[in-house]
Amino acid sequence: MDRNKAIELIKAKTLGCLTKDEETEFKEYIENSEDFPWDVLGEYQNLTSMLPILLKLEIPDSELKDNVARKLYKIIEELKAKQQAEVTPVPETETVEAEPELETKQEEEKALPEEPVKFSIDDGSSLSEPDLSPVSSENALDLPLAEQDVEEKSGKEKVEKIIDEKLERQRTIEYIDTHHKEEMAVLEGASKRNKLFSIILFVISLILLGVVYFLLSSEISSNREEIEKLKIGFDGSHTILQDENLI
């Protein structure tokens, strides 16, 4: 393949528009060619990657970051569970089978990240896991071996469970603290505003009640005065009529 043809293929490749046949041709060319123009490929890979910078920037929702963190955390937890399930068969002899088990675990750890991904969550590295290695025979109490194993296992399980619960609680607190700080501040602000608003409403209600009471009482007293006047008028007319023997 001549250089010009190769460069044409490179251009189409970096734009991602090679046909299937051309893709195969391109792969074969890379594998078999000693003078493949890698510099040209790099140049056009960089060039086409600059195109998106011309687009009008769109910002993803802030919740998406939490979703990514949750997704990663879930994947890691699943992988951990898988690892634990694979490790569960207890070797009959401690010394002979311990090494290969460690090796496979180390290999898996390379492929699968051990540390949970929490994004903004502090990784809680201060809470290191306790040493749960089996008790050596020198330190073991004078219990039968089977009983020791059962106690060790249940003890380990309890400790692991407690640590898991504590870690989970701490993670949740830290998660809320880091991810929802702003929302909490807004909510607190809103709650303060609501309290203030309630107090103002209460005071206004009191004032309104006072005004209504004042208006009603003045109305009542004016009505009373009116009644008194009418009574006096009525009494006067009654006496006159009596004096004139009309009633």
Add this chain to the structure above:
Amino acid sequence: MSKNNNNSDKEIILKIAGNDSKALEELYDRYSPVLFTLISKIVQEKSAAEEILSDIFVIIWQKIDLFDSEAGNVYTWMINLARNKAIDFAKRNRNPEEMEEYVDEYENENIIPHLSTSAEPMDLDKVLSMKDKINDSFNKLTEAQQYVLNLAYYQGYNEKEIARELNIPLPTVKSKISIALGNLNKNLAAEE
């Protein structure tokens, strides 16, 4: 260099390789807007774009070993990863029967970018600083050239599909693509 927290893009990638989740967060903060913009342009649907963006960061976390630290070209790697993933999604929606099964090997071969180690490493700040020049260079292309680049890069059409879409012969499409990209490269070199 992109140095929001005194870490260059390459340093962040190296930290992620050491299972540093905070470094992944830093990478997300730095790159998610440009990647989300690109993915949204390709898939046109917000929920799909969000799903793809989160998938990309899962891939980065799980397969950071496949990043060629010798090339160290973080920006180009990230953009290509996002484009490949989004185009794959779009093609699966368009022609599901023509697509291979999405398995690990497929992802390693077709979604994870394989970059030349001979190129100058790029990072986000550097590209952002060149934005006006890139814009001027792109605007100097003819409308037809711009359209062909858009069809290929954002629609994921191959040369045959572009020929069908524009109703022009395949050799014309090949030549248009070659000239368009060549001119863009020359224009940008002249701007610098």
